[in-house]
Amino acid sequence: MAIKIRAKAKDGVTTVKTLMSHPMETGLRKNSKTGEKIPANHITEVTAAHNGNVIMTANWGGAISKNPYLSFKFKGAAAGDKITITWVDNMGQGDSAEAAIK
Amino acid sequence: MNLLRRKFLKTATYVGATASAIGAGVLIPQRVLGAYNAAAFAAKDVNGAISASMGNDQHTASDAIKLKAPDIAENGAVVPITVSSSMSNVEAISIIASANPSPLTSSYQLSPACETFVSTRIKMVKTSNVIAVLKADGKLYSASKEVKVTIGGCGG
Numbered sequence A: 001m002a003i004k005i006r007a008k009a010k011d012g013v014t015t016v017k018t019l020m021s022h023p024m025e026t027g028l029r030k031n032s033k034t035g036e037k038i039p040a041n042h043i044t045e046v047t048a049a050h051n052g053n054v055i056m057t058a059n060w061g062g063a064i065s066k067n068p069y070l071s072f073k074f075k076g077a078a079a080g081d082k083i084t085i086t087w088v089d090n091m092g093q094g095d096s097a098e099a100a101i102k
Numbered sequence B: 001m002n003l004l005r006r007k008f009l010k011t012a013t014y015v016g017a018t019a020s021a022i023g024a025g026v027l028i029p030q031r032v033l034g035a036y037n038a039a040a041f042a043a044k045d046v047n048g049a050i051s052a053s054m055g056n057d058q059h060t061a062s063d064a065i066k067l068k069a070p071d072i073a074e075n076g077a078v079v080p081i082t083v084s085s086s087m088s089n090v091e092a093i094s095i096i097a098s099a100n101p102s103p104l105t106s107s108y109q110l111s112p113a114c115e116t117f118v119s120t121r122i123k124m125v126k127t128s129n130v131i132a133v134l135k136a137d138g139k140l141y142s143a144s145k146e147v148k149v150t151i152g153g154c155g156g
Helices: B003-011 B017-023 B038-042 B046-054
Strands: A003-010 A013-020 A043-050 A053-060 A069-075 A082-089 A094-100 B059-061 B065-068 B079-085 B090-097 B104-110 B114-122 B128-136 B139-149
Touching (some): A003 A082, A013 A043, A043 A069, A053 B114, B046 B090, B046 B104, B079 B090, B079 B128, B079 B139, B104 B114
Antiparallel strands (some): A013 A069, A043 A053, A069 B114, B079 B114, B090 B128
16 A cells, blocks of 8 residues: 555544655665666655644655655544545655544 | 756745746646745755744754654664654654755644654664754754764665
8 A cells, every 4th residue: 555544542642653655765866777866756745634634744855764654643533533644746746545543 | 957947946935835836847736735845955954954944043952852763773764763742832843864965854834733743764874963843832942862873874
């Protein structure tokens, strides 16, 4: 799956852990055979929403590791509510996934 | 330099980066989420990165910030970082790797519902300081930790 989400509510706080599939190329790495730089190809924005309302946004550069991991916590949600994670990258690609809080 | 990239760089500003990116034909509109702070990631020094991502670079060290990072990172391409704090009204967090070519690794905008907690994995080019900067009630607070890197993470 391109985006994995695990969201768990406990004592009023929901912890969300998400893993996204993405090469996260910085644009600085060189192709070892041709010597040419591999173009920057990384997620630039991530948005997290709870039942459709944006609760957190992230701006990322190429220095976030490949297949990026992100975890954050928030209040005011309950098991069964929906968490949506959406990302866009500098190439204009994007993806989105939804999961229910457990 | 690629003409499209040149046009994009020429028109990109703090607020208008996304709008100019659409105008330059670099980003597909339906995929755009918000304002990407390209200037902050273009900053080559720590103070420039803090200033561009937070609005100014006047920060005070705070014990209330817990910056969790390994003492030694075996693999500079994957360094786990967790920033948390008991401070209230934190609206933004920036994570900086001081020796990276582009020191700002990421910045987070938290809604009031969010706890002050973010965890991710970053690349570090070499042994250097990881600095977490938090914005609360218009003021900036920071915590810093040196992380030793055995194998650099920029792959260059």
